[in-house]
Amino acid sequence: MPTRRQFLAASAASALSAALVHRDLFAAATDAASGALPMVTVYKDPGCECCTRWCKHLSANGFVVQPRDVANVDEIKHTMGVPERLQSCHTAVVGRYVVEGHVPADLVKKMLTEQPQIVGLAAPGMPEGSPGMEGPKKDKYDILTFDRAGKTTVFATRGA
Numbered sequence: 433m434p435t436r437r438q439f440l441a442a443s444a445a446s447a448l449s450a451a452l453v454h455r456d457l458f459a460a461a462t463d464a465a466s467g468a469l470p471m472v473t474v475y476k477d478p479g480c481e482c483c484t485r486w487c488k489h490l491s492a493n494g495f496v497v498q499p500r501d502v503a504n505v506d507e508i509k510h511t512m513g514v515p516e517r518l519q520s521c522h523t524a525v526v527g528r529y530v531v532e533g534h535v536p537a538d539l540v541k542k543m544l545t546e547q548p549q550i551v552g553l554a555a556p557g558m559p560e561g562s563p564g565m566e567g568p569k570k571d572k573y574d575i576l577t578f579d580r581a582g583k584t585t586v587f588a589t590r591g592a
Contacts, residue, residue: 470544471496472531475508476522483522486534486564493537495526515582518554529553534562539575539588550577553587561591 472490476483478501487497502508508523512530520533530552531540543553554576555562561570572591576584 469495469541470527471498472524472526472540473498473500474522474524475500475502475505477501477505480521482534482558482564484564485566486522489563490537490540493541495537495540513551513580514554515578515584518556518576518578518584520555520558533557534559534564535575536563536590543587548577550579552578554578554584559591 472495474483474487474490474497476487476499484499487499490497505521505523506519509519509532512523512525514523514530514532518532522533524531526540527544529543529550532552532554534555535553539553543550555573556576557573558565559571559573560567562573570592572589574586575588575590577587578584
């Protein structure tokens with residue numbers, strides 16, 4: 433049986449925890465109402481420079497980005513339901529969506545605004561000229577939607 437002191441300490445901790453949850457829920461509701469962009473968590477290999485550049489691209493376009501260096505990005509892709517044929521070098525989570533590869537920030541915003549019934553967007557491979565893969569060459573590439581069954585549709589086309 434807990435002592436009076438232990439009971440009071442547990443009650444105080446419980447009240448504080450509830451207050452923090454309510455604060456976070458209020459902040460999330462306020463962000464949603466104000467149109468604030470959700471945080472983007474990016475799972476990437478620690479040594480991948482193009483992933484770091486893509487994170488900077490998102491930040492420059494108003495997103496708060498939280499990079500997560502992981503030893504096995506393939507495991508994250510599998511967990512998030514990214515079909516193998518759509519995979520790239522990094523996988524991100526934004527709101528309820530998955531973003532695979534070098535998807536331009538404006539298309540991430542468009543997805544968040546339109547809220548399609550999809551798992552997410554993918555820019556398969558590593559298209560030259562895409563955000564994070566800037567250089568003299570600009571490939572034409574498709575940004576695809578994908579669902580749980582692996583069905584894809586073209587969301588947008590970019591590049592040359």
